[in-house]
Amino acid sequence: MEDMREPFRPSEVKSLVLQLCRAIAHLHDNWIVHRDLKTSNLLMARGALRVADFGLARKYSSPLGHMTGLVVTLWYRAPELLLGEREYSTSVDVWSIGCIFAELFFGQPVFQGRGEIDQINRIFAACGAPTSSSWPGFMQLPNAKMFKFSPHKDPNTKLRARMEKYQGVTDCAFDLMARMLTLDPAQRITASQALEHPYFAEHPPPKDPSMFPTWPSKSQS
Secondary structure, eight states: OOOOSSOOOHHHHHHHHHHHHHHHHHHHHTTEEOOOOOGGGEEEETTEEEEOOOTTOEEOOSSOOOOOSOOSOGGGOOHHHHTTOOSOOTHHHHHHHHHHHHHHHHSSOSOOOSSHHHHHHHHHHHHOOOOTTTSTTGGGSTTGGGSOOOOOSSTTHHHHHHHTTSTTOOHHHHHHHHHHTOSSTTTSOOHHHHTTSGGGTSSSOOOOGGGOOSSOOOSOO
């Protein structure tokens, strides 16, 4: 899916995100975290989405154990991983879904960092820097002291301004995206919760996969 010639229609974006959330919710329900979601690991045939490349996937447990932080391609890597968290869980996949969601509208990755420091700075510039109230305990993460944090009154202002330029990004669409791109993993929406979000119920409905063209359509709905 990374070779998108044209942006998808809003109904197509909705269908693809819905299918992706269903697939990842199924993995998470079976105690599997993928750890490398990105458009190049998503296959689409006649509108049907398939998640591929399980090379970094692993079973996880409760309570969480230590896992390597060197997972997930940089542009889709959750902020807790960039800050050195080792006891992470399914929320890292949801962050990646949020990045993919935005990319389906943009036609390109939303956070294109040149390294880990640049990546986290781009995330904070768009989503706002964390505070002790918005993300309790983040300053205890191993890499947190490497960064200077300048909190924003409205943390998603810049991200919203970017998204409003794209046709089909409704208030509901942005709300779901913002919940997926919540900095604090404990407050981030889950894949199962995302399936119940009003975005999937509002007009236009998700396009039936059998109605997808070979490549994304140029029309408006």
